[in-house]
Amino acid sequence: MTTLLLRRDGGICRQHGPPCRPCIEECQEPSVRTDYGWGMSQPYTTHDVSIGSLELPGRLVRPPDCNGLVVFAHGSGSSRLSPRNAHVAMHLNDHGFATLLFDLLSDQEAEDRRNVFDIPLLGNRVLEALRWVRRQPDLAALRIGIFGASTGAAAALVAAAGATGDVQAVVSRGGRPDLAGEALRDVEAPTLLIVGGRDDDVLELNREAQRQMRCLTRLVVVPGATHLFEEPGALDEAVAAAANWFARYLTGQVDDPGKLSRRSPPT
Template sequence: METEVKIPARGATLDGNFTMPPGACGIVLFVHGSGSSRHSKRNRFVARTLNAAGLATLLFDLLTPEEEAVDMRTAHLRFDIDLLAERLGSATDWVLQESAARDLRIGYFGSSTGGGAALVAAAGRPHAVGAVVSRGGRPDLAGGALPNVKAPTLLIVGGADDLVIDMNREAMAQMRCQVKLEIIPGATHLFEEPGALEAVASLASDWFTQHLSAR
């Protein structure tokens, strides 16, 4: 069952949707990309796949409606990776204090710029985060945080997304944790091709199930 929640953050309150399937083995926090929100159809599709696999999910807005309105004009906040990582940290704190979820291992699923924010946040919370998956992500935006990521990380990129493939390969070279690159043949940045998003969801489900179920 999906529940609407409010997540306190420094100087903001973030809207979220929390789903807890029976007997959940872990929880995945979704970190949306620039210009998106918790209502992202692609992320919600992946979330349903994770729920079916026994994983709880939290989709939440990284920006408030007021901040989003400003960002639509300036496009500055969507690339403020430190701010986005801080907001993800606030959502992580919410999970750790939520009675239904606080005993579950935590994973991050980041898309586009959210992939960079997820890696920065994971580097800052090595004991709290058990796995990271990046979909068409920008791990290069994590910069100096990359060598400090401890969580097993799966980087998923479309085979036709050449520039992002290069960015992900360069980021991999800086990471010291378990990291794997999966390229979906023929897929572009948004994975709109038939079967592409299903492949992403399946890979993410397997990765999170493997790493969040293990104790």
Template sequence: MKSETVLVPADGGTLPGDLVVPDSARAVVLFAHGSGSSRHSPRNQAVAAALREAALATLLIDLLTAEEENEDVVTGEYRFDIALLGRRLVAAMEWLGAQPGTRDLPIVLFGASTGAAAALQAAAERPDRVLTVVSRGGRPDMAGDALPAVRAPVLLVVGGDDHEVLRLNEEAARRLRAANSLCVIPGATHLFEEPGALEQVAVTVRDWCEERLRAAPAEQEPS
């Protein structure tokens, strides 16, 4: 397993990230954190660790530069700029496509909170590179007009007690034209802090990625 801290070029700056590539990796999961969080999010770190056990590489990246992060703490200017965050994810996808260890791997976009909207926008922009999109407690509704343009299958994971976000996810699912599944974790709230909730998320995402990887060769066969 290869682990390294990387710098991804984007918009004239660089974005720090943590890339881990297991031996015989079958896909790479690109994490997009939500507003007020970072690549060090313990929830995304926990899910990433579980996915690596299933031979999935992971790239956890900060979508804002250090200067932007400092400014955002004061103004909140960047955290809801979905177009900016989506553009940064596309830059990270292009970077992954140029690295020897990941260039041949399909990409899973994993977004939490507003990161889910950014992931959907990036998937709509680069449909040829994305295996699937996963949203954990996300705001897919904030992807706007990108929703019906997404071609990759989408998994929406929401806590059963996260009522408003669940409603927004249900509405977003109706706007998706791609295959999608809404998975509700019973008794979980927005951050999945309840005992066993985050573990359920990790298992659900792992199984979904397994299914997409198995289905991908058949879906790519010419009709």
């Protein structure tokens, strides 16, 4: 378990690197001392793990009395250290979910840009992570969700289609579900598509992908948000929608049902 000195604005520490937040020396506000793998507000169990035959590095975080496990699939050009995914993971931990962030590619594979968009390859890596989870005695009984961003959303859906029964929910943030191709029709897990209202092209691609899917889906449009959800409050709104989706389909509960009903319905 790692102890970090953090500041409250949630930025990225250039000294220590993502996903840690800036250290106290760079902060103008009072420090917040926390005990957690990435600086959460309470002690959670953290483990550095290796996934699959390539032993891809990952970080597993488990809160006490966890309600389920969310596996993350990062987007193109990113890694397990994605600051936005780390932000989402921290909030899901606070909602009682264990999280697993891992690299979909080895360092050598990531040097070839073709691999970044090889959706069957990335989907298989997510499947390897799911199989790894089922082999862990303390994780095997947990209900599983997948959170995918950008191209990682397509990988998440390919994995969900290939692991019917093992995945209970999928969330896509600013994702490219269209890249999952024919696998879209085979996804059975309830799927939430979160898109920025100003991300016009990706929004249309999500609407088209939703029309192809046969499972329960919902499209959430975050007003004023662009592709990376960089606008104030935009990422937190996406996190709230994701947390409620996982609460509903991993635990059968919703923290605030209004958070779902106020969003746009499927189109």
